[in-house]
Amino acid sequence: MKILFVASEAYPLVKTGGLGDVLYSLPHALHARGADVRLVLPGYRALLRQLDQVRVLGWLDVRGAEGIVSARVLETRHPDYAFPLWVVDCPALFDREGNPYVDESGQDWPDNAERFAVFARVAALLAQDALELGWLPAVVHTHDWQTGLTAAFLADQPTRPKTVFTIHNLAYGGNFTHSDFVRLQLPGHWWSSEGVEFHGGFSMLKAGIVYADVVTTVSPTYAAEICTPAFGCGLDGLLRSRQHKLHGILNGIDTTVWNPSTDAHLPAHYSVGRIQPGKRCNKQALLERFLPHVDDAALQAPLLGLVGRLVEQKGIDWILAATPVLLAETDVRMVLLGSGQAVYVKKLLRLAKQHPERLFVTIGYDEPLAHQIEAGADMFLMPSRFEPCGLNQMYSLRYGTPPIVYKTGGLADTVVDANAVTLDDASATGFVFDTPGAPAFLAAIHRALDLYRQPKLWRRLKQTGMRQSFDWSDSAGHYLALYSL
Numbered sequence: 187m188k189i190l191f192v193a194s195e196a197y198p199l200v201k202t203g204g205l206g207d208v209l210y211s212l213p214h215a216l217h218a219r220g221a222d223v224r225l226v227l228p229g230y231r232a233l234l235r236q237l238d239q240v241r242v243l244g245w246l247d248v249r250g251a252e253g254i255v256s257a258r259v260l261e262t263r264h265p266d267y268a269f270p271l272w273v274v275d276c277p278a279l280f281d282r283e284g285n286p287y288v289d290e291s292g293q294d295w296p297d298n299a300e301r302f303a304v305f306a307r308v309a310a311l312l313a314q315d316a317l318e319l320g321w322l323p324a325v326v327h328t329h330d331w332q333t334g335l336t337a338a339f340l341a342d343q344p345t346r347p348k349t350v351f352t353i354h355n356l357a358y359g360g361n362f363t364h365s366d367f368v369r370l371q372l373p374g375h376w377w378s379s380e381g382v383e384f385h386g387g388f389s390m391l392k393a394g395i396v397y398a399d400v401v402t403t404v405s406p407t408y409a410a411e412i413c414t415p416a417f418g419c420g421l422d423g424l425l426r427s428r429q430h431k432l433h434g435i436l437n438g439i440d441t442t443v444w445n446p447s448t449d450a451h452l453p454a455h456y457s458v459g460r461i462q463p464g465k466r467c468n469k470q471a472l473l474e475r476f477l478p479h480v481d482d483a484a485l486q487a488p489l490l491g492l493v494g495r496l497v498e499q500k501g502i503d504w505i506l507a508a509t510p511v512l513l514a515e516t517d518v519r520m521v522l523l524g525s526g527q528a529v530y531v532k533k534l535l536r537l538a539k540q541h542p543e544r545l546f547v548t549i550g551y552d553e554p555l556a557h558q559i560e561a562g563a564d565m566f567l568m569p570s571r572f573e574p575c576g577l578n579q580m581y582s583l584r585y586g587t588p589p590i591v592y593k594t595g596g597l598a599d600t601v602v603d604a605n606a607v608t609l610d611d612a613s614a615t616g617f618v619f620d621t622p623g624a625p626a627f628l629a630a631i632h633r634a635l636d637l638y639r640q641p642k643l644w645r646r647l648k649q650t651g652m653r654q655s656f657d658w659s660d661s662a663g664h665y666l667a668l669y670s671l
Contacts, residue, residue, distance in 0.1 A: 188323040197209070494578060
């Protein structure tokens, strides 16, 4: 089966979050099952810098905001990819420094509507073999709002491949104005409540939901949640009307990249049968990164880790509320890595300055450090208000670092709360709280700290988590079944 993946990011070439990880792992899992895969990405400056050898497949002229835009389509073989990558090289839209979606101040690029409309137009043409390459996909699998228009452009074609649209996070809708719609000269019949119109503007994500043959999201619980007003972001009615084509498939993780027994980023390796020496060595190395001296007391004290976006969705305000209490009332240390909203970054850095021996904050993206936190921390904080799937809780389980999570989306699907029953039958893997807010989050942390001081139960909890299977092969099988419907 020939499958064309269309996405705005993919690890390791460009990554802002879990979407990038998925667009590396899922296509490879399908390739391993015999699929003939291509992945098309925008030609960001940072991406192009990483390509060694490219060949020009051709040029495609498509409509932009001010007239015709010419895009050069490149093919490259990257050492981390088992299949060819296609790159849409359009310098006026993508050749710029910084984040794929926002400028250095955190504001959306003002031409995002044009950037991703042009990208979708080119992807739709490639899906119809407009360059006469002799490669015609049976399925076009698009991801998140940046690619939502692809299915809409293909829907109007008399013969076309099957289209699948995956929602990784409904909160990011790709919403633009009616004037953007007009300037891009998008088809007039799309402009209706049954099309792309959304509260007087238009939504690229809504386009994917309306026009794709199949809509998926990244966990079963999230698929149910987004059909409710609480999680539907104004699209719950539409999603309820499309439930016949909506499927929740849990993401997997790359168990070769995320493997504590082989992880090249770790100073010590370990496995489920021999956890403690490796965990202790990684904890010591992690603490030594931030402290001038690490004694036995520091190694004995609980170390709480976090890796993620510092935004309200991730419960960072709950973390900020809980941190002073934890620092005052317990002996915990905390290590946090991430970037996000300036107000939260400022508050975290201020707290870290006040508690330099207890709270360690690194702002930015650091893949090796992310691995080291997963391995070196004793427990992992992930109190997301909503979480379509989440990957870090699965990384944490695999690394023997019990996660503390709110009962939502993929977190509810992957973490089993440690209580009297689950501890007794050895099914517990972490700590789950089901009332949103800092008090319930803090109570869950205290439960974790109590269990941490019971070595036998804590070791069993870590081992149970490490034995969970989140390999992509199961999810790939579900996707192949959907492609074949």
